[in-house]
Amino acid sequence: xxxxxxxxxxxxxxxxxxxxxxxxxxxxxxxxxxxxxxxxxxxxxxxxxxxxxxxxxxxxxxxxxxxxxxxxxxxxxxxxxxxxxxxxxxxxxxxxxxxxxxxxxxxxxxxxxxxxxxxxxxxxxxxxxxxxxxxxxxxxxxxxxxxxxxxxxxxxxxxxxxxxxxxxxxxxxxxxxxxxxxxxxxxxxxxxxxxxxxxxxxxxxxxxxxxxxxxxxxxxxxxxxxxxxxxxxxxxxxxxxxxxxxxxxxxxxxxxxxxxxxxxxxxxxxxxxxxxxxxxxxxxxxxxxxxxxxxxxxxxxxxxxxxxxxxxxxxxxxxxxxxxxxxxxxxxxxxxxxxxxxxxxxxxxxxxxxxxxxxxxxxxxxxxxxxxxxxxxxxxxxxxxxxxxxxxxxxxxxxxxxxxxxxxxxxxxxxxx
Ligand SMILES: *Cc1c(COP(=O)(O)O)cnc(C)c1O
Numbered sequence: 463x464x465x466x467x468x469x470x471x472x473x474x475x476x477x478x479x480x481x482x483x484x485x486x487x488x489x490x491x492x493x494x495x496x497x498x499x500x501x502x503x504x505x506x507x508x509x510x511x512x513x514x515x516x517x518x519x520x521x522x523x524x525x526x527x528x529x530x531x532x533x534x535x536x537x538x539x540x541x542x543x544x545x546x547x548x549x550x551x552x553x554x555x556x557x558x559x560x561x562x563x564x565x566x567x568x569x570x571x572x573x574x575x576x577x578x579x580x581x582x583x584x585x586x587x588x589x590x591x592x593x594x595x596x597x598x599x600x601x602x603x604x605x606x607x608x609x610x611x612x613x614x615x616x617x618x619x620x621x622x623x624x625x626x627x628x629x630x631x632x633x634x635x636x637x638x639x640x641x642x643x644x645x646x647x648x649x650x651x652x653x654x655x656x657x658x659x660x661x662x663x664x665x666x667x668x669x670x671x672x673x674x675x676x677x678x679x680x681x682x683x684x685x686x687x688x689x690x691x692x693x694x695x696x697x698x699x700x701x702x703x704x705x706x707x708x709x710x711x712x713x714x715x716x717x718x719x720x721x722x723x724x725x726x727x728x729x730x731x732x733x734x735x736x737x738x739x740x741x742x743x744x745x746x747x748x749x750x751x752x753x754x755x756x757x758x759x760x761x762x763x764x765x766x767x768x769x770x771x772x773x774x775x776x777x778x779x780x781x782x783x784x785x786x787x788x789x790x791x792x793x794x795x796x797x798x799x800x801x802x803x804x805x806x807x808x809x810x811x812x813x814x815x816x817x818x819x820x821x822x823x824x825x826x827x828x829x830x831x832x833x834x835x836x837x838x839x840x841x842x843x844x845x846x847x848x849x850x851x852x853x854x855x856x857x858x859x860x861x862x863x864x865x866x867x868x869x870x871x872x873x874x875x876x877x878x879x
Contacts, residue, residue: 466877467792474793474870479863482796482854484735484771485661485668485728492730496723506719508536509696518722519697522674524729529649529657531676533683533701536717536725537690540638540660540673544572544608546715547634547656547675550685553578553605556827560599560607562591563805563843569608569636570806574817577824578605579833582807584840586618587761589774589850592842593621601831606632609654613800613852614739614771616645618763619653626654634658638673641666642736644767651676656686661725666735666771669724672717681706690715736769738857742864743770746855749868754875760850773853774800775871780848785878787851793870795853803848805840813837 465471480487496517505511508518518536525534537543553559557578561570562585570580581599586592591609607626609617617635626633633654637643641659643650651657661672677683680703687695693712698705717725750757760774777783780803790797811817813835815825825833838844853867 464873464877466789466874467794468789474795474873475863475866476794478794479796479854479867480856480858482856483663483668484666484739484857485731486663486670488728488731488735488857492727493724496727497720500719500723508716508719508722511719515719515723517719517726518717521722521726521729524726525674525676528729528732529652529676531652531678533678533680534674534676535683535686535690536722537673537675537715538717538721539662539671539715540636540658541568541572541575542690542713542715543658543660543673543675544569544634544636545575545713546686546689547658548572548576548578548606549689550656550677550682551606551632551634552685555824556603556829557605558599558601558603558829558833560596560604561806562608562610562612563807563840564589564612564801564847565610565636565806566638566801567806567809568638569610570812573608574811574824579824579827579829580807580812581833582805582835582840585843585846587846588615588618588763589760589846590615590617591622593618593625595840596622596625600629603829603831604629604631606634608634608636610636610638611640611643611650613774614640614643614769615760615762616640616643616650616764616767619645619650623653638662638665640769640771642732642769645764646767650767652678655679656682661721661728666769667725667728667732669721669728672721672725674717674725684708685710688712735857738859739855740768740770742857742859743768743773743855745864746773746868746871749864750871753868754872757871757875760846770855773855774850775853776846776850778849782878783849783851786874789874789878790851790870793874795867795870797851797853800847800850800852803850805843805847807835807839808837
């Protein structure tokens with residue numbers, strides 16, 4: 463058997479894998495030309511200018527058409543999209559929002575930014591929100607669920623939607639990591655009340671920073687537009703919406719035309735990028751299933767909907783996962799232990815309810831059912847996060863890369879088991 467690189471053997475690959483920036487790494491002349499058009503027009507603001515190019519509006523149209531929803535709104539980030547979504551839904555002080563125990567910090571942080579508090583539910587073997595754990599945290603102070611398809615895999619939306627309908631609460635889909643992910647043939651983001659997208663550097667499509675939200679509801683859209691633009695609703699006519707005349711305070715989360723120009727070109731590449739990642743992911747999975755059938759991966763409620771951006775392997779224990787991760791990196795197959803192997807609620811602003819605000823607002827609210835967090839409240843998340851290793855799948859992997867990765871994974875697995 464080949465000696466592992468970690469023990470001084472020859473690495474499975476000569477070079478590191480392409481960096482994990484699927485959208486940015488696919489930049490071409492289209493993005494350059496898009497930015498150039500905006501700069502030449504001297505009109506970098508979306509609502510007016512001497513020669514407005516309407517890049518953000520065109521992006522929104524592209525999103526609406528592809529996702530088959532009536533409304534899309536470009537914003538500055540997915541964090542902004544989540545905040546705008548909750549503000550549109552009227553969520554605020556005294557409310558609770560359900561967040562899965564495995565997600566990026568921004569999902570739970572956005573809830574606090576809206577003056578509500580997150581309550582955490584466990585994940586199932588798919589490492590996404592476990593619909594069977596929702597009842598545990600449910601009370602009449604809970605106003606919404608944020609479902610997060612983590613690293614490319616869809617959430618099990620049918621039971622989540624059924625639960626939400628039965629309780630009369632809202633569903634937001636945080637698809638930041640998984641643009642293009644589908645559940646039973648439907649794009650995620652279109653199933654709940656509002657879907658939130660990110661175009662930050664690590665995401666499937668990128669402009670460095672950026673985000674968007676989509677909805678089918680004209681009233682939610684009006685509130686979202688107003689919150690993202692200082693309370694204004696400038697394009698009502700364009701959407702055929704008669705403004706309700708509601709007065710509300712807002713923020714500035716408007717997307718610039720330069721960002722819009724880049725995301726517009728990226729949006730056109732979504733199918734290509736997802737198709738490449740899916741093909742590479744399936745090829746690696748096929749190798750492994752043939753040659754190492756006892757290797758275990760996360761479950762998926764609809765594997766056709768997986769965008770393939772990551773291959774997640776689950777090992778018998780945390781020690782093995784850490785060793786596997788280290789040994790693979792020595793083979794120049796750069797894997798990661800996601801979020802340090804910890805649930806999101808372990809961050810002190812949640813765990814210790816220390817927000818940096820006066821009186822630890824909004825945790826100071828006198829909830830009828832007080833907020834109590836413990837480190838082990840979501841045991842499956844703690845367990846699975848600690849013993850999983852994630853291999854990012856770049857859209858740029860070629861056949862040679864796929865062979866080297868597959869062989870490297872098998873080499874390390876056999877070398878350590
Ligand atoms: C990246 C990410 C966000 C935040 O996106 P930004 O555009 O960086 O604000 C939110 N939720 C999840 C699940 C993410 O991965």
